[in-house]
Amino acid sequence: MTATAAPRRPLTALFGHLGGERRAISGTIVLVVVSQVCLGTISVLLAAAVGHAVVLGEAPPGWFWLLLAGLVAFRALLTWGEMDASHALAFRVLARLRMALFDRYAVALPTRRRENVGRAASTAMADTERLEFFYAHTVAQLLAAAVNTLLGLVLLTFVEPTLALVTLVALVLVLSTVPLGRHRLEALGQEVIEATGALSDRVVDVLGGLREVLGYGLHEPVRRQIRETGADAARSAARLETTQRVLAGAREAAVTLAGVGVLVSVLARDVAAEHVAALVVLALATVAPVADAAATCARLPALRASAARVGDELARPAVLTRDTPPAVLPDGPLGLVMSDVGFGYGERRVLDGFDLTIAPGEHVGLRGPPGAGKSTVVALASRLWDPDTGTIDLTGPETAPVAISGVEDAVLRVALTTVEQDGALFSGTVREAIAGPTTTDAEIASLLDRLGLADAVAPESHIGEGGLRLSGGQRARLRLARAVLHRPRILILDEPTADLDEDSARRVTDLLDTIPATMLVVSHRPQTLAGMDRVVDMGVDDSVETGVEIGPQEAPGKPSEPRRARNHAGHAARER
Incomplete structure (x- = not known):
C-alpha cells in the first residue's frame, strides 16, 4: 500500500473516505433543502397574511390558515428528521474518519524513527471532531442556501422582475464580503489549528509519560510548557475571532444595505399595498441564506487546516507492503524462515x-x-x-x-x-x-x-x-x-x-x-x-x-x- 501526497483541497479530498455515507449525506441535504424552502414559504405566507389584514382590514380565508398550519407541522417534522439524521450522520462520519486514520496507522505508524505519536493521537481525536460537523451539517446548509436563493430569484423574476434584479445586486453585495480577509483567515486558521494541535500533542505526551513526570518531579516544567503552549493557542484564537468579528460587521452592513435597497425598490414600484410585505420578505428570504453562507465561509479556513492535518496523516508512507492476491496459511504447526535479511x-x-x-x-x-x-x-x-x-x-x-x-x-x-x-x-x-x-x-x-x-x-x-x-x-x-x-x-x-x-x-x-x-x-x-x-x-x-x-x-x-x-x-x- 502506498500513500499519496496530501491534496490541495483537503475538505473535498476527505469525501473519498466517506464513500459509505454518501447516500446519508445526500438524504440530509434533501431534508435541509426542503426544510429551508418550507421555512421561507411560511415566512412569505405570514407576511402576506399580515399585509392582507392591515391593508384590507380582513382576515385571510380558512383554507389559508389550514395550509399554513399544515406547512408549520410539516416543517416541524422536517426539523426533527433533519436533526436526527444529521446527528446520526455526524457520529458515522467521525467513526469513518477515525477508522481511516487507524487503518493508515496500522501500516504507517510503527516507523523506523520510533516517533512520538502525540500528533497522530490529537489528529485522530481533535481534528476529526471539528470535521464531523462540516460533513454532517455545513455541507447541507451551504447547498440548501444555494437552492433557496435560486428558487427565490426565479420566483421574483416571474412576480416582479425589477425586484429580482435589485435582489441579485444585493446578493452580489453580500457575496463580495466573502473574499475580504481571505488570506488572513487562511493564515490565522492554520495558525490556530497548529497551536491547538501542539497543545493537544503535548497533553497526550504528558499523559503517556505521567509516571516519569511524577517520578522525576517534572511538574513545573510540564506546567510551564503547557501554559506557554496554551497561551500561544489562545492568542491565535483571539486574533482569528477578532478578524471574523470585523468581517461579520462588514457582512451585516452589506445585508443592511441590501435590505434598504429591497425596501426602496418595492416602495418605488407601483405594487399593491397588501403585497408589499410579502415581496419584501420574499426578497430578504432570498438574501438571508447567502448571508449565513458567507458567515460559514469565514470559518472554513480553520476546518481546511484540520482537514489538511488529517490528510497529512492519511498520506503517511506505508512501512508495510501488501502482496496480492493474499496467500493462504498452511494448516498445522508453522515455522519461520528469515533469509538473507537486510x-x-x-x-x-x-x-x-x-x-x-x-x-x-x-x-x-x-x-x-x-x-x-x-x-x-x-x-x-x-x-x-x-x-x-x-x-x-x-x-x-x-x-x-x-x-x-x-x-x-x-x-x-x-x-x-x-x-x-x-x-x-x-x-x-x-x-x-x-x-x-x-x-x-x-x-x-x-x-x-x-x-x-x-x-x-x-x-x-x-x-x-x-x-x-x-x-x-x-x-x-x-x-x-x-x-x-x-x-x-x-x-x-x-x-x-x-x-x-x-x-x-x-x-x-x-x-x-x-x-x-x-x-x-x-x-x-x-x-x-x-x-x-x-x-x-x-x-x-x-x-x-x-x-x-x-x-x-x-x-x-x-x-x-x-x-x-x-x-x-x-x-x-x-x-x-
Missing part, C-alpha cells in the same frame, strides 16, 4: 545477510549484546516492518513456504503473537485485558496461578490505566498470559523475564516449556535460554549483525529433540 535505520545498517530458520514447533532463543539488532529481528519477524532486502517466510511441515507479506493482517495476527518488553495493557479488568475470544474464567485463574499472580489479581480485578496498579513484573506476566490465552501458532517474546525475580522467571520458563507453539525468545538470562531447543547468538562484525547458531540448549533431563517432537504433537492436536 535492514537499516537511515544510513546505519543493523542487519545484513541475516539468516534464521525456526522449524514448526521449535523453541529458539536469541541473544546478543545491546545494539546487536535483537529488537529489530523481533519487529521484522512480527511484521511491524518489512526488511530492506531478503525474505521472511512462514512454513509448514510439508508445505511450500508462504511469504509473510502475502498473509492478510487479520489472519497473521491470529497465527502470530508478539510480547514486547514494554508492551501495553489496556485499562479494565484482568479478564478484559488478557482474555482471548473463547477464554473462560477458569482458564484465566489457572494461568494466573501458574504465573504466581493468583494472590495479586483475579479475573475481575481492575488493573488501572496501562496496568498502573500492578508492578512491572506483574504487568510483564499478564502480557505473557494474554498472548498464551490467544493460542497463537507462533509466539515471539522479547525479554519475557527481564523484570522478574528468580522465582517468577522460573514460573515463566516452566510455562514456556509446555506451550506447543513455535517460539522465538529474545533474552539475556541463561535460565530462560536454558529451556530452548537451541540458541542463536547475534555477534558483531563491523556493526553489521549476522545470526550464528551455537547449538542446542538442553534443560536438565530434557533433551531438546524429544521435546520438539512433543511440541509438534501438542500443536497438531490443538489445531485438530
